[in-house]
Amino acid sequence: MSNGMSRARASGPSGDSGLHRLADEDLIQLSSRGDAAAFQIIYERHTDAAYSLAYRMCGRRGVAEDVTQEAFLALWRSGTRYDGTRGSVRTWILGIVHNRAIDALRRSLVHDRRRASDEGLEERFEARERTDVEAARREEAASVRAALDQLPAEQCKVIELAYFGGFTHSEIAEMLDAPVGTIKGRMRLGLEKLRDSLGGLQEALS
Amino acid sequence: MSSHSFTRAHAETAEALGAYALGALPDDEAERVQAHLRECDRCQGDLAALRLAVDALPSAAPPVDAPAELEPRVMSIVRAEAELLQAAGEKADRPSESRRRGLGALLSRPAFAAAAAGGLAVAAIVGFLVGGGVDTGGSVRTVQAHVTSVAGVVPGTTAALRVKDHRATLMVRDMPEPPAQRVYEVWVKHGRAAPVPAGTTFVVRSGDIPIAHSVNPGDQVLVTAEPKGGSLTPTSSPMIVARPA
Numbered sequence: 240m241s242n243g244m245s246r247a248r249a250s251g252p253s254g255d256s257g258l259h260r261l262a263d264e265d266l267i268q269l270s271s272r273g274d275a276a277a278f279q280i281i282y283e284r285h286t287d288a289a290y291s292l293a294y295r296m297c298g299r300r301g302v303a304e305d306v307t308q309e310a311f312l313a314l315w316r317s318g319t320r321y322d323g324t325r326g327s328v329r330t331w332i333l334g335i336v337h338n339r340a341i342d343a344l345r346r347s348l349v350h351d352r353r354r355a356s357d358e359g360l361e362e363r364f365e366a367r368e369r370t371d372v373e374a375a376r377r378e379e380a381a382s383v384r385a386a387l388d389q390l391p392a393e394q395c396k397v398i399e400l401a402y403f404g405g406f407t408h409s410e411i412a413e414m415l416d417a418p419v420g421t422i423k424g425r426m427r428l429g430l431e432k433l434r435d436s437l438g439g440l441q442e443a444l445s
Numbered sequence: 446m447s448s449h450s451f452t453r454a455h456a457e458t459a460e461a462l463g464a465y466a467l468g469a470l471p472d473d474e475a476e477r478v479q480a481h482l483r484e485c486d487r488c489q490g491d492l493a494a495l496r497l498a499v500d501a502l503p504s505a506a507p508p509v510d511a512p513a514e515l516e517p518r519v520m521s522i523v524r525a526e527a528e529l530l531q532a533a534g535e536k537a538d539r540p541s542e543s544r545r546r547g548l549g550a551l552l553s554r555p556a557f558a559a560a561a562a563g564g565l566a567v568a569a570i571v572g573f574l575v576g577g578g579v580d581t582g583g584s585v586r587t588v589q590a591h592v593t594s595v596a597g598v599v600p601g602t603t604a605a606l607r608v609k610d611h612r613a614t615l616m617v618r619d620m621p622e623p624p625a626q627r628v629y630e631v632w633v634k635h636g637r638a639a640p641v642p643a644g645t646t647f648v649v650r651s652g653d654i655p656i657a658h659s660v661n662p663g664d665q666v667l668v669t670a671e672p673k674g675g676s677l678t679p680t681s682s683p684m685i686v687a688r689p690a
Binding site: 273274275278279282283286287288289290291292294295296300304307308311312315316326330333334336337338341376377379380382383384386387398401402403405406407408409411420422423424425426427428429430431433434437 | 509
């Protein structure tokens with residue numbers, strides 16, 4: 240363990256283990272050396288966000304569970320690949336979840352990709368606020384949601400179809416009966432506006 | 446690259462960069478974008494700016510609690526692999542995880558990737574015990590092992606362990622093909638001791654495999670992918686872990 244261990248920035252379950260006081264970046268280092276206890280704390284800190292993203296993308300609980308499990312096991316097996324200069328551990332984990340969910344969508348494990356859910360919408364809002372950090376993350380979520388809603392509808396739609404739906408630009412172009420070039424333009428413009436409206440939120444997220 | 450071709454690649458990348466950041470490009474187009482990014486600082490900067498927005502998108506997903514049963518399921522696999530890694534020491538290697546997407550998904554599946562590369566075996570499947578034993582009469586005891594496809598390779602793979610008088614049979618169904626130049630090898634792990642070769646290797650995808658080594662209560666039966674002829678210590682993470690009741 241390096242002397243440069245930083246203090247924890249992310250929240251976690253309370254516990255008497257010194258590991259709980261470590262930051263994600265330090266826990267990832269330990270996990271990459273086979274420390275299952277360190278990995279478990281990473282899991283506990285980020286599993287709800289990971290599952291929420293997987294469920295939002297896949298729309299079915301069983302598939303979302305598989306995607307989340309696959310993502311965390313990939314994390315366990317590839318912890319050495321984390322590069323702190325390219326974003327937070329949380330961003331990295333959610334990137335893995337996103338890739339896994341897209342793979343699941345494109346493998347057609349989810350037959351109805353148009354966000355149908357077999358469990359009802361209300362379940363998506365069942366999470367409870369248990370800590371201040373979780374409450375803060377809900378506020379962040381609301382901010383991002385509001386920023387998305389401020390986008391022109393056609394830009395918001397292509398971003399959501401691409402990111403949460405896992406569709407390629409050509410699939411979206413066909414779906415919306417628009418040229419591929421137009422879809423690409425909407426994606427870039429929408430992301431630029433989203434970045435501008437989010438402002439300093441990224442620092443808080445990371 | 447000529448100035449003209451650079452300019453053309455730059456224009457194509459600039460148009461596609463939003464889709465690239467969102468993961469919405471097909472593989473061939475994404476590869477062209479990546480090639481241009483390697484030589485264009487301006488596009489790298491633009492991409493980094495777009496990623497600030499993309500990285501915030503997961504927060505827009507309505508929060509949902511992960512199922513409580515997921516943690517023990519994941520951790521049972523992680524702890525089993527941690528024990529094996531510890532027992533195997535420096536010789537152990539972790540499975541690689543390719544993240545290629547889209548049409549490349551097939552090649553990204555570990556078994557196929559390892560076969561294509563001729564590289565180290567990759568754990569495509571991790572099994573774990575989820576159910577209790579099922580007495581089938583006499584001294585025979587069968588343990589059902591639920592097998593999960595980590596990379597979505599063969600979702601239908603199943604495994605079970607039948608033990609009678611310390612002799613065990615591993616019953617596998619629909620295993621993926623072993624990677625090129627590899628076989629599946631069975632290990633028996635006594636408590637916290639290093640796993641020992643069970644003297645059994647196999648390549649079949651479905652079948653009942655008698656385990657030459659005795660198996661006692663408390664032992665774990667593991668399966669890893671190893672070079673032909675087998676290994677003296679595991680060189681990859683376990684693909685199946687079963688613990689007799």
